[in-house]
Amino acid sequence: MSVDFALAVGAFIFIFCGIYLILDKAITKIILGFLWISGGVNFILLAAGGRLGIAPIFRSNARPEDYSDPLPQAFILTSIVITFATAAFLLAFLYRSWCIAREDTVREVADDTVAVDVVAEEVEDAESEYAQIANDPVDRGSHS
């Protein structure tokens, strides 16, 4: 199977730009990057269909191998619909994020590198305190 050079280059450029954008912290750029990558993937799907032929509508004088493969085009259509839905969701997400926080960046979530030391210390405190109380049978359960 041969692949159209233009499709391959197009897919490369789209996905390359998309990956560059999606690595950014700004949600707007992540959305744009996602759209670029989806476009690039559609190129790949189109290329997967192989050689270009006539439109896959029945003609009495055409041989089967003259037609284009319609399946990848169905895939692309599905993929466009999904991309559309996802993009709509992401834009709503961006709007909500902007309304609440007035900022367009992804924040660190519950950063483990900060949390782990603090947590370990506090758990240790709680454990040693428990050990002390546990050794003193009088107090046990008296709080309830």
Add this chain to the structure above:
Amino acid sequence: MSFLVPLIVLIPLAGAALALSTAARPRLQIVITVVTMTCSTFVGALILSIVHFGNKALVVFSSGFAAPFGIALVADRLSALLLVVTSVVLLAVLIFAIGQGLKDGDAETPVSIFYPTYLVLAAGVFNAFVAGDLFNLFVGFEVLLISSFVLITLRGTLLRLNAGMTYIAVSLISSIIFLIAIAFLFAATGTVNMVAISQRVKALPENIQLFLHLFLLIAFAVKAALFPLSFWLPDAYPSAPAPVTAVFAGLLTKVGIYSILRTESLLFAYNDISALLIVLAIGTMIFGILGAAAQAGIRRMLSFILISHIGYMLFGIALGTPAGWSSAIFYMVHHILIQTGLFLITGLIERHCGSASIISIYGLRYSSVLISFLFFISMLNISGVPPFSGFLGKLGIFLAGATLQTSIVPVYLVWAGLAAGVIANILTLYVMLRVWLLGFLRPKPEHAESWQAEDTGTQSIPIATARHLAEDPNLATITLPKAQNSRLMIFASILIVVASVALTVFAGFVYNITNAAGLDVWVPEVYIDIIKATTGMKNI
């Protein structure tokens, strides 16, 4: 009876449409959602009984076009068993969510969106399980992902938006990798029907097979949260509402594991990467549980335990024998039930104490006997203490590993995997016991304020509070408004725990099904024969 297979996808979708159109009448919406999920559960059970006792697979081709033109929906034993378990779990979590919604006046499960989205999620999961066609599997994944995006950012607080962005970006990238893999597979084989791919892929050169195989595996590994692609899970899951976290923890990663099982047993059955899978399984088990040991927040801790136990299933799959697959499937069932149950119980604890961090909760043993009892059973179960299903599942996987006779995988690697499994299990027990000691047995610390649960009635977290939470770098110290647990929530938690105990009692019966399922998927030819026998097709 093969019309049942599309029905299980269509029922929740139709229910979602109905529920959305009755958004103005919350009670009616709840009734529709419950009826829909109950119907799905019955259809799932019916499919399982037909498939298991009739010893066949139910196959449907869309519009009556035979393969490779029609889109195939296949329900074999593996799919049918997972359909039943997921629909039971979805129903139980739905009851929990309804209980929480009624109690809080829909503060946590807001407006009209929750129930329709929940049903669409169910449809996506069901569709992924019955897909006989790689592109349909992709569509199933997308349906469940997009509804999971909505559920994980429910109410759109800043905390959830932040956590959601990581999840959304990672999921989208894994979907794109999956789609590219489908394009490559289609270019190489000219079909997306899974059975046809498994036959045509054998003719490809070895290195191209390996390339396609790994490409597909990366996509599924992100979804199944395999080490080192599991980093997103503990950030994303804990911040969602309790029922949402429970259903995600129970189901979503297992859809990924199911896809990996299909990849290994059907698509690339003759392209062996068992050694790599075992190494990944060891990494997943060990690093997951070490992460759990460093957490104080129970939700985050459970998320890490979830990752760790994915490793057991992967190890079972990697063995590549019917025994390994059988116990991996059994473990999948166990894992769905136990993880959902533990997250629901954590939801109960959170409302009871106003926190789910082992630093700030104490004395639950004295203040709520019921929660303690549920947690204690689940703790023993997940830590693999005999005689519970966690023990039986792990025993099956260990036995399959220890009795493995193959030259493909080095023996020391298998034993390293077994050792990692034992270590991960002991550490799970350690982590869970720490929760038990500090959260349940510890008497009231001297400096702590009394937190005896009061019914605060209708209460929602104001956005200002959510903002404050988001600026807190450590989820573990978050305090939530206290509220009493409603009867429905407790009933749902008891239901799940009873189901996980029932899995122990009826383990023999379930192992019968999974043993047969393991044999079904052993070599693609068996699977293909079953499909041919059902559909009367000559060639695929």
